[in-house]
Amino acid sequence: MPLVNTKEMFEKAYKGGYAIGAFNVNNMEIVQAITEAAGALNSPVILQVSAGARKYANSRYLIHMVQAAIENFPDLPIALHLDHGSSFELCKACIDDGFSSVMIDGSALSYEENVAVTKAVCDYAHDVKARGRYITVEGELGKLAGIEDAVNVSEEDAQFTNPDEVLDFVTRTGVDSLAIAIGTSHGAYKFKPGQNPRLRLDILDEVSKRLPGFPIVLHGASSVPQEYVKMVNQYGGAMPDAIGIPEEQLREAAKRAVCKINIDSDIRLCMTGSIRKHFAEHPDHFDPRQYLTDARANIKDLVSHKIKDVLGSDNKA
Ligand code: G3H
Ligand code: 13P
Numbered sequence: 001m002p003l004v005n006t007k008e009m010f011e012k013a014y015k016g017g018y019a020i021g022a023f024n025v026n027n028m029e030i031v032q033a034i035t036e037a038a039g040a041l042n043s044p045v046i047l048q049v050s051a052g053a054r055k056y057a058n059s060r061y062l063i064h065m066v067q068a069a070i071e072n073f074p075d076l077p078i079a080l081h082l083d084h085g086s087s088f089e090l091c092k093a094c095i096d097d098g099f100s101s102v103m104i105d106g107s108a109l110s111y112e113e114n115v116a117v118t119k120a121v122c123d124y125a126h127d128v129k130a131r132g133r134y135i136t137v138e139g140e141l142g143k144l145a146g147i148e149d150a151v152n153v154s155e156e157d158a159q160f161t162n163p164d165e166v167l168d169f170v171t172r173t174g175v176d177s178l179a180i181a182i183g184t185s186h187g188a189y190k191f192k193p194g195q196n197p198r199l200r201l202d203i204l205d206e207v208s209k210r211l212p213g214f215p216i217v218l219h220g221a222s223s224v225p226q227e228y229v230k231m232v233n234q235y236g237g238a239m240p241d242a243i244g245i246p247e248e249q250l251r252e253a254a255k256r257a258v259c260k261i262n263i264d265s266d267i268r269l270c271m272t273g274s275i276r277k278h279f280a281e282h283p284d285h286f287d288p289r290q291y292l293t294d295a296r297a298n299i300k301d302l303v304s305h306k307i308k309d310v311l312g313s314d315n316k317a
């Protein structure tokens with residue numbers, strides 16, 4: 001099947017009490033590992049591309065690699081999504097390039113500015129007559145702490161989503177899904193040692209009371225597997241006290257209104273740990289196919305675990 005948008009995926013996920021994994025892709029091995037895991041488990045999947053990924057890999061390469069994955073897994077629903085689109089122009093460029101879904105991240109703007117830019121993207125993306133297809137749009141309300149290429153929000157500036165704003169925002173913009181801030185954050189250092197890592201599921205419930213049946217998105221949802229933190233540290237890395245979101249809490253969110261769970265840092269960690277270990281154990285290796293084979297296999301295992309044990313999206317394709 002061709003690329004799909006996220007509409008049907010989210011409708012089924014909401015009703016079924018599970019979530020779709022949205023995994024960031026930056027190179028061929030990552031695209032292969034994610035889609036092989038999703039293919040083997042018959043799971044719908046979202047491949048997402050950030051502005052940083054477009055810059056690193058060149059958007060064309062990523063689009064064609066995703067196209068290759070579709071040819072390899074013709075029965076799998078796969079969406080190609082822009083992660084953290086920072087402007088109307090960037091969203092438009094990705095839509096014009098064939099992406100099936102985009103995020104417009106106006107969370108750093110004032111509420112009214114966020115409404116205006118999100119509505120402009122929705123008007124463009126949803127114009128089926130002009131575009132020939134319906135591109136789904138994700139908006140964001142609330143501010144997550146952490147660092148991405150495009151945004152750097154300090155802990156003091158982070159803000160939980162205000163449930164009293166969500167109905168107005170969704171109604172005025174026409175967004176298809178909404179990312180909210182309930183205690184997740186970007187990167188590998190989400191909590192400090194000794195802190196109780198808890199999501200504000202009460203805010204999620206307040207949001208979904210105001211938006212019954214509406215798909216909610218969680219960014220910054222890596223669990224930072226300690227197995228890979230240890231591997232990085234054991235083999236020459238320095239990632240002290242990297243702590244993520246407990247997987248049981250993500251599973252709980254997936255049973256509720258959360259239909260999309262974003263995971264990037266876990267893949268980075270898995271890839272880095274695997275490569276470091278490979279180098280330490282095989283100092284004579286210098287063929288990238290040797291160490292990238294290990295990394296790709298471990299990412300596939302990691303994504304399989306997420307699909308089966310956290311998202312619950314296996315056999316839902
Ligand atoms: O949320 C951000 C993603 O982890 C993408 O990160 O902007 O460094 O590619 P990036
Ligand atoms: P993590 O840093 O927790 O993997 O979050 C990824 C993300 O939100 C991508 O948009």
Ligand code: ZN
Nearest residue numbers: 186219220262
């Ligand atoms: Zn994000």
